[in-house]
Amino acid sequence: EAGVAQSPRYKIIEKRQSVAFWCNPISGHATLYWYQQILGQGPKLLIQFQNNGVVDDSQLPKDRFSAERLKGVDSTLKIQPAKLEDSAVYLCASSFPGALGSEAFFGQGTRLTVV
Amino acid sequence: GENVEQHPSTLSVQEGDSAVIKCTYSDSASNYFPWYKQELGKGPQLIIDIRSNVGEKKDQRIAVTLNKTAKHFSLHITETQPEDSAVYFCAAFNQAGTALIFGKGTTLSVSS
Numbered sequence: 001e002a003g004v005a006q007s008p009r010y011k012i013i014e015k016r017q018s019v020a021f022w023c024n025p026i027s028g029h030a031t032l033y034w035y036q037q038i039l040g041q042g043p044k045l046l047i048q049f050q051n052n053g054v055v056d057d058s059q060l061p062k063d064r065f066s067a068e069r070l071k072g073v074d075s076t077l078k079i080q081p082a083k084l085e086d087s088a089v090y091l092c093a094s095s096f097p098g099a100l101g102s103e104a105f106f107g108q109g110t111r112l113t114v115v
Numbered sequence: 116g117e118n119v120e121q122h123p124s125t126l127s128v129q130e131g132d133s134a135v136i137k138c139t140y141s142d143s144a145s146n147y148f149p150w151y152k153q154e155l156g157k158g159p160q161l162i163i164d165i166r167s168n169v170g171e172k173k174d175q176r177i178a179v180t181l182n183k184t185a186k187h188f189s190l191h192i193t194e195t196q197p198e199d200s201a202v203y204f205c206a207a208f209n210q211a212g213t214a215l216i217f218g219k220g221t222t223l224s225v226s227s
Contacts, residue, residue, distance in 0.1 A: 004158070042121075042204050042217030043159065045117060055213050091158055103149065104215060106158030 002026065003080070004107035006092050012113045018080035021110045025094030031055075033104065034067055034077050035091040043091055049075065082114045117142040117209045121218025128195050130138045138205035138218050139187040147205040148188045149215070150179060153202045163193075164192070195225045 005024040013019050025032050030051050035043035046065065048055040050071035060067070064083070068073040079086055089109040095102045118141040128134050140148070148165040151159035165172045165179045165188065172179050176195075181188040192199055202222050206215040 040220075042119075042206075042219045044216075045209075045214045045216070048214045056209075056211065093158075103161050103164065106151075106160070108156070108158050 003090055003107045004094055004105055006090075006110055008110055009108065010111050011115075012115060013082055015084055015114050016081040017080055018078065019112060020076055020078045021090050021092075021112075023075045023077070023092030023107060025075070025092070026105055029094035029096060029105070030072065031095045032069055032075050033093040033095075034075070035093065035106075037089040037091055037109070039088070045082035046077070079112075082112075084114050087112055117145060117207055117215050119205060119217040119218040121205050121221060122178065124219065125222045125224070127224045129225065130195060130197060130225055132195055134190075134192045134195055134199070134201055134223055134225075136190045136205070136221045136223075137187060138207075139185075140187070140207040141186070142207070142209070143183075143186060145209075147208045148179070148181060149206050150177075150190050151204045153204065153220075155201075159204060167217050169209060171221075192223075195223075197225050197227050199223060200225045 007022050009065045034046045037043045047057040047060045047067045047071040052069045067077045067080040089111050091109045093106045095104045121138045149164035152162045165181050173214045176193045178191040202220045204220050205218045210215050
């Protein structure tokens with residue numbers, strides 16, 4: 001079974017530039033999450049999708065972050081404009097549809113450095 | 116909302132010793148508590164989980180215990196090996212029961 005795919009693996013940008021990350025979840029997983037992991041901390045939820053609908057985006061800084069999941073499969077997370085404090089690893093995860101307390105499978109993440 | 120506290124932040128043991136990591140959670144409605152292992156440059160990977168209707172669960176050298184009254188749960192690793200060295204995260208489902216809230220992680224170092 002293929003895992004959660006993310007790209008790119010690494011990205012370096014200057015502050016105020018824009019950047020986009022892509023995620024392809026495990027086939028059949030209707031729930032998709034984006035987490036932000038700052039160095040030395042645990043992952044922090046940014047947004048959760050169920051199919052192509054947003055379930056929870058309460059922690060997403062909506063003035064600069066946006067995410068979409070068209071057709072309920074792939075997802076894109078965008079930052080515009082980036083700030084220095086956005087430097088982190090952005091993790092995408094997916095899980096089986098509608099199951100509370102089910103295992104979330106994580107991708108390898110995209111490491112973003114904002115200079 | 117849910118808050119998860121984890122300690123210690125670092126743990127160093129000798130090969131063969133046991134390691135214990137403890138977490139507390141705030142939302143009494145949380146009902147699912149997974150533990151993830153994260154190796155350098157990789158995403159977190161589930162190693163064991165427990166639901167609120169169970170007090171203990173074991174899988175070979177790894178065990179998790181849950182005390183719902185005290186709202187804490189612990190990870191126990193016995194006979195540690197160098198390949199157990201990694202960052203371990205506990206997590207709990209959030210108040211809405213829709214997404215995982217993670218602790219800050221424990222860096223486990225097993226020396227041979």
